[in-house]
Amino acid sequence: MMTKQALTDLILEKKTALGLSWADIASGVGLSPTFVTSACLGMNSLKPEFADKLVAILELPAEAKAAIEACPMKTWEQTVPTDPLIYRLYEVVGVYGPTMKELIHEEFGDGIMSAIDFSLDIDREANPAGDRVVITMNGKFLPYKSW
Structure with missing residues (x-):
């Protein structure tokens, strides 16, 4: 196989x-x-x-x-990849992750954004100072439950 x-x-x-x-x-x-x-x-x-x-x-x-x-094994070989573009995405989450978490919790409550019921779009936005990369992540909110 x-x-x-x-x-x-x-x-x-x-x-x-x-x-x-x-x-x-x-x-x-x-x-x-x-x-x-x-x-x-x-x-x-x-x-x-x-x-x-x-x-x-x-x-x-x-x-x-x-x-x-075949179902994939979704793993990474490195904690933080060294490819500059991928590294910058890790940097964005490192810098803004706690802010995103606070804002999501304030808006939705205690829970997570699904990466299963999820879509990701990458677009180009024209800008006189240099074209912009627009990344849109759209995931279903999954609240934590009490039991």
Whole structure:
């Protein structure tokens, strides 16, 4: 069976060889670019009907279908990644995490934002001082319960 890492490596090769963008691939699959990219990088899985489309678009071998449908192991090898972009996201949470927690608790009460019932969008906003990255995280609020 193909591993998630072997699948990711193959997907990246095929994406480059076919000259496709993540938006192209996601459009063909019928899901958001964020979710499809995450699945292609091994952090999510696709349901069979979407896996079939991905395999066809990227001209992947049949064994790739099982790998893209397999439940992922969502782990990180480092406490804080050293890739500058990913590191900056950790920095944002490090600096603003306690503020976000306070504001969420004040607005919603004691609980968490779901990362399961969740969407993530990445957009570009034109700005004369330099284009802006707009990251929108949208997660269902899950209150803690007393028992």
